[in-house]
Amino acid sequence: MNTRSVRFRLTVWYSLAFFIASLVIFASFYLITKNTLYSQTDATLKSHGNSIVEVITKEGNLSCQTCQMMARNAFLSEFSDIPGMVVILMDSTGNIVGSSVTVNRSDKKLSQLFEQAATAKSPHITDHTISDLRMRFWIDPIYKNNQLYGVVFVGHPIDVIENSLNNLLLILGAVFVVFLLPTVFGGYLLAKSAIAPIASISEKLKKISHENLDERVDTPDTNDxxxxxxxxxxxxxxxxxxxxxxxxxxxxxxxxxxxxxxxxxxxxxxxxxxxxxxxxxxxxxxxxxxxxxxxxxxxxxxxxxxxxxEADVTAHFEVFDLSELLEEIRELATKMASSKNIKITGETAPDIKIHGKRDKLFHAILNIVDNAMKYTHENGTVTIMLHKIRNLVHVEIKDNGTGIAKKDLPHIFERFYRASKNEKASGSGLGLAIAQAIISSHHGKIDIDSKVEHGTTVSISFPGT
CATH class of the missing domain: 1.10.287.130 (Signal transduction histidine kinase, dimerisation/phosphotransfer (DHp) domain)
Known part of the structure; x- marks a missing residue:
């Protein structure tokens, strides 16, 4: 298997997404269940513990003997019907004065719990093992007038809760493993399905060469x-x-x-x-x-x-006088047009400068003027205008010649394209293509407006200096 393929990576991502989502869901379910079970146990322990403390503290400052007697009465009335509940009473010295079960009075863990309770001075809950049995204790030290009178321990076995949580963990792990393999396989199928259209496009493109460039890939109706x-x-x-x-x-x-x-x-x-x-x-x-x-x-x-x-030539640009260039073109055009008795007219605003390559622009504009004279009848007129509006320099070349058909206008800048295919017009058919390319390289724009037998107007604009 190609581990670098998109299909493999998508499968891994699908599987990883399932793994993380399942892990979050299962962990959340486990933690919520654990918290719920312990919260219910803690609420029960606290409720019974508060009842015992309330019974004991009603008699005020009692002696140890009285404490013992009241503790026994409290056990009988409060816990005789509650299975598994453990209640232990200690006096202010840490001696056990009452217990609902038999406990080892010398148990060091109970002594440690007593010391923690006396130090904490407030009720708290903790887990401890008593006689090899995991217990959860609610411990409440009894203080009156800042004097410790005793400590109440209310406990309940949590082995059932722990066993249930362990079983739940095993079940969740088994469910995860059971679903993992189908999910990986499903992720592979999903990745394969997602990649299939791309693979189809790739196979189609492999079959396309310079010999059959008219073929196209299938476009699915999916809007994706x-x-x-x-x-x-x-x-x-x-x-x-x-x-x-x-x-x-x-x-x-x-x-x-x-x-x-x-x-x-x-x-x-x-x-x-x-x-x-x-x-x-x-x-x-x-x-x-x-x-x-x-x-x-x-x-x-x-x-x-x-x-x-088509190359990057802006580094070789320099500022030059476009007005002077247009005058040179006008003089040259006048000589070229004499054979057809075409009149060259127009006005050129003085001292208009732009940034570019002078000889290339001369060639481009001369090509346009030459085209205008070529397709203008004898005794016709070609007008060359130059003016500046704000930061734009405008050149306009207008003739009253044969014009260009509307269907030909979109193609006139194509290489070797001639609008009049049936006429024996001289030239290579590159003039306008070259003109447009040179003007575009100077960040200029060229537009043509034409009407058959009414003439053509070429508008050129450049950014001024």
């Missing part, structure tokens, strides 16, 4: 922690499946992005080597090869940017 665990595992599998699909798509798309320029490069090189060419043909072939090389470099740069954004 097991159901929550199953739901959590299924949610994890959903994320893993989604991540694996993205990775497969990522690898496939990257391979595709690199495959085309590499094939073009090889084709150009092979063609140019077939025969002697003129200078201009060589230059043209080299230019085409350079274009393909730049495409590959851009794709690899995009991948590196994604990797950078």
């Amino acid at each position: 922690e097991i159901k929550e665990l199953a739901v959590t595992f299924n949610s994890l599998l959903d994320r893993l499946n989604s991540a694996f699909k993205r990775e497969r798509q990522f690898i496939g798309d990257v391979a595709h992005e690199l495959k085309t320029p590499l094939a073009t490069q090889r084709s150009n090189i092979e063609i140019i080597r077939l025969k002697e060419r003129g200078k201009n043909e060589y230059i043209k072939a080299l230019d085409e090869t350079l274009i393909d090389n730049k495409r590959m470099s851009q794709t690899l740069e995009n991948i590196l940017d994604l990797a950078w954004s």
Whole structure:
């Protein structure tokens, strides 16, 4: 048996809980029974003892002879019908002046009890063995005017009580042993039942690999922690499946992005080597090869940017002027938009500074502006705005282009996702994914609002310095 398993530990805990609970219950029952039996005996002894003391003290200051006579009368009237009751009277010197049973007058234990009673000066109860018989005594010293006149001993055998308590202890022990083994077995079954759903989930998870990530563990309709665990595992599998699909798509798309320029490069090189060419043909072939090389470099740069954004890079942040950066992007965008006669407008508030990595944010915002120009019709307008409200810096990039369909909006930040799948749009499909990742790494937020054929508005916010 695996002593480290949860099943074993639960069984031990169940058994230990039963052991402690049984021990507390049985011990409490035993102690309450013992206390009840002794309390009843003590009450009886006290009642009879007080009656004897009352009879003796009524006559006032009596001589020893009178004490003896009254003691005998008290025994006859009070204890003649009580089996097992023992009454002993001692005078102020410790001599026995009356007894309901025959006792050894030289018994040292009685002398010790007398000395204890005379010293205590108050009634008390004690257990002692007299003539090999366990007795429980109620002892009351009689004082008048601070003078000891005698001591009353009222006793009763407690061997029956002790035997009953011993038998009760044996019965409780036997009951405990009888129930212990079934309880351990029941604890094992309960632990097995409690662990069964987890074991089922574990077995199911062992069968799930990257080849069948679409499978899910069964979710019990119990509304307990097991159901929550199953739901959590299924949610994890959903994320893993989604991540694996993205990775497969990522690898496939990257391979595709690199495959085309590499094939073009090889084709150009092979063609140019077939025969002697003129200078201009060589230059043209080299230019085409350079274009393909730049495409590959851009794709690899995009991948590196994604990797950078997912790492902890805040230690390399520094304060820079975002207003100056936006002006540079505006100037570059104006040049890029000239081929489509797109107008770049907007206002940039001066001297707005933030904390971050300047070149990465430049790349991210330029990607968004490039997307805006890419999907804006000729003679359209792209607006770039920068302003600060309280402690937040807001960047807004707005165009009046083709817009994004509502069904595409939840996916536009996914890697290699293009909202217009049927259009031959250039680029790797990583631009917005990179932009979002870089902005998030700067503790920023990006939102997109778009309507088909009415344009798109991208809102970016950063914490100010």
